Amino acid sequence: MGTFGLGFNTFGFQYALAENYSLYSPKSHFSGIKSEFTALDLPLMIYYKFNPNCNNAKWLIGGGFSQNFTGAQTLTRNFQVANDGTTNSNYLNSISSTNGGAYTMLRFSVAREKVFKKGSILNASLIFNAGLRQLAKSTVNYTVDGVNYTHDFTTKGNFAGFRLTYFFRPLKAKPTARPLKTAKS
Numbered sequence: 001m002g003t004f005g006l007g008f009n010t011f012g013f014q015y016a017l018a019e020n021y022s023l024y025s026p027k028s029h030f031s032g033i034k035s036e037f038t039a040l041d042l043p044l045m046i047y048y049k050f051n052p053n054c055n056n057a058k059w060l061i062g063g064g065f066s067q068n069f070t071g072a073q074t075l076t077r078n079f080q081v082a083n084d085g086t087t088n089s090n091y092l093n094s095i096s097s098t099n100g101g102a103y104t105m106l107r108f109s110v111a112r113e114k115v116f117k118k119g120s121i122l123n124a125s126l127i128f129n130a131g132l133r134q135l136a137k138s139t140v141n142y143t144v145d146g147v148n149y150t151h152d153f154t155t156k157g158n159f160a161g162f163r164l165t166y167f168f169r170p171l172k173a174k175p176t177a178r179p180l181k182t183a184k185s
Contacts, residue, residue, distance in 0.1 A: 001046075001047040004042070005042070006042060008038060008039070008041065009041045010039070011036070011037055011157055012034065012136065012138075012155075013034070013094065013153060013155070015033050015092060017032070017142060017144070032092075033078070033092055034077070035138060037073060037075075039070040039103070040070070041066055044064045044065060046064055047061065047062035048061050057115075058113050059111070060123075060125075061111075062109040062111070063106075063108050064107055065106055065107060066107050066129065068102070069102050069103075070098055070101070070103070072101075074095065074096070075095070076093070076095050077094050077096070090141065093141050093142075094139060096138035103133060103157065105131045105156075107128070108127070109125050109126065110125070110126045111123055116169075120168055121165075122164075122165075124162070124164050124165075125163040126160070126161075127162070127163055128159075128160050134154050135156055135157045137155075140153070
């Protein structure tokens with residue numbers, strides 16, 4: 001079986017610092033910032049379907065690639081905290097960027113599929129994605145106890161995921177009655 005798809009994905013970076021907090025205000029546990037980029041995803045996969053068992057369920061294994069397209073973009077994020085009426089811009093900030101263009105990723109899948117009596121299908125898949133080159137990079141700066149820290153991060157878009165898919169039963173035309181042909185004598 002071969003599949004081709006079209007999707008929109010996001011990738012990026014998220015940073016957080018733990019705060020002094022009270023259990024009465026759970027939103028104050030962390031101070032955080034997030035940078036996300038959007039990409040157009042065009043996966044092409046080839047699957048091998050094993051024979052179904054007596055319950056009409058079968059295993060599938062697949063492999064292929066996904067072509068992703070994104071535009072060049074740079075995002076600057078700042079989390080500012082006010083202490084005694086002043087603002088500290090070095091508390092937590094980041095600069096994240098992507099060069100844009102096309103990115104190829106390898107994709108593998110292992111799935112279990114159940115075909116129901118009326119033709120609908122339930123599919124549960126584990127998906128593994130491996131990027132071949134760097135998608136984005138990010139530099140984060142933060143200050144803790146008066147000491148400044150800087151870290152650099154990159155991403156190739158590697159991930160593992162779970163997908164649950166339901167295919168509705170096929171639409172079938174109702175059979176029409178055909179007139180019987182009579183034999184000529």
